[in-house]
Amino acid sequence: MGEETPALPADLGPVRSALIEWYERSHREYPWRRTEDPYEILVSEVMSQQTQLGRVVDAWRGFLERWPTVEALAAADRADVVGFWSDHSLGYNNRAKYLHEAAGQVCTEHDGEFPETPEDLEELMGVGPYTANAVASFAFNDGNAVVDTNVKRVLYRAFDVPDDDTAFGRAAEELLPDGRSRVWNNAIMELGGVACEKTPGCDREGCPWREWCHAYQTGDFTAPDVPTQPAFEGSRRQMRGRVVSTLREYDELPLDGLGPRVRVDYAPDGEYGREWLRGLLEDLADDGLVEVDSADGTVVVRLRR
Known part of the structure; x- marks a missing residue:
């Protein structure tokens, strides 16, 4: 190594x-x-x-x-x-x-x-x-x-x-x-x-390396002094990373426009649907990474700048 x-x-x-x-x-x-x-x-x-x-x-x-x-x-x-x-x-x-x-x-x-x-x-x-x-x-x-x-x-x-x-x-x-x-x-x-x-505050603290950062792009914030996380493939960490990567491409997206870009099997009322996606977004919002707004009955998601 x-x-x-x-x-x-x-x-x-x-x-x-x-x-x-x-x-x-x-x-x-x-x-x-x-x-x-x-x-x-x-x-x-x-x-x-x-x-x-x-x-x-x-x-x-x-x-x-x-x-x-x-x-x-x-x-x-x-x-x-x-x-x-x-x-x-x-x-x-x-x-x-x-x-x-x-x-x-x-x-x-x-x-x-x-x-x-x-x-x-x-x-x-x-x-x-x-x-x-x-x-x-x-x-x-x-x-x-x-x-x-x-x-x-x-x-x-x-x-x-x-x-x-x-x-x-x-x-x-x-x-x-x-x-x-x-x-x-x-x-x-x-x-x-x-x-x-150990618990990162990337956007909250305005990290200057976000555009180069592997962890920021993937959502995997494991580190040598941070406990090893579960398998990455299909994990919430992977999905969180996809949310962040997707939102970096778009100024903002409605909930049902974001979902299919995160999981191809996204279905609004399915197992991996709105409720599941809202859970991911709540975690990311708590970490200061995304903003979720509701206007005219439409939920809109964007990266927090």
Whole structure:
């Protein structure tokens, strides 16, 4: 599987531009996104491991008030750092110990200056490949493509990349624009965290990749971190995908005009008839994908823009 070539669009320019423009137009405002200080970014990355970002904000601010520089943290009593970690329910206390030790390394081995490449950052205690790459990207704009769970979900759904770490890494690197790791890695992680969550909000969040997205076109939103769904052929997932694909061809369709295009055996009063189709449309409407209007006794369906 690792040898497969991801089916990325031939022209990546519009794909990249669409995502960056979407991100720059509207994204979640976390304070660490407004700094390029590698110490502040490292603290945010370590705190964010398996912790909801909304809960990290106050802890991050409090931590930096108490230890505002890498030198201050290196000089701190380790018990105080671990105590802060525990008081703020930030997960495993060894992360606090490693962060304290990494601060000491920066001060003693690098004269207080953070390494700038992922390879050098990974030499710091407790800093793995993902965290090293994130700090290199967000602090120095000199990272590789970040591949976390959110990014894997996006690549799997959007471009049908196989569930294989090598394939994910290759696709992520190919998508990464030269010299733009800071904005790109923020943007693709934001896409996975906002529009392409386990339950996607494609239209609700204005996903910029809908026109290329395999999942959006088929209605199959399975992903590596989403439970495997039942057989696709003849499933509601397949029918939902046909509804979306059909409506992409037409501005709008009446219920009985849509039905036969979704199932050839559609019959208004049959097993696969209006009641069955309305059920599909209710699901799609709940997901923010379609709009269903009734006017003059006629039910009209359209994609939600």
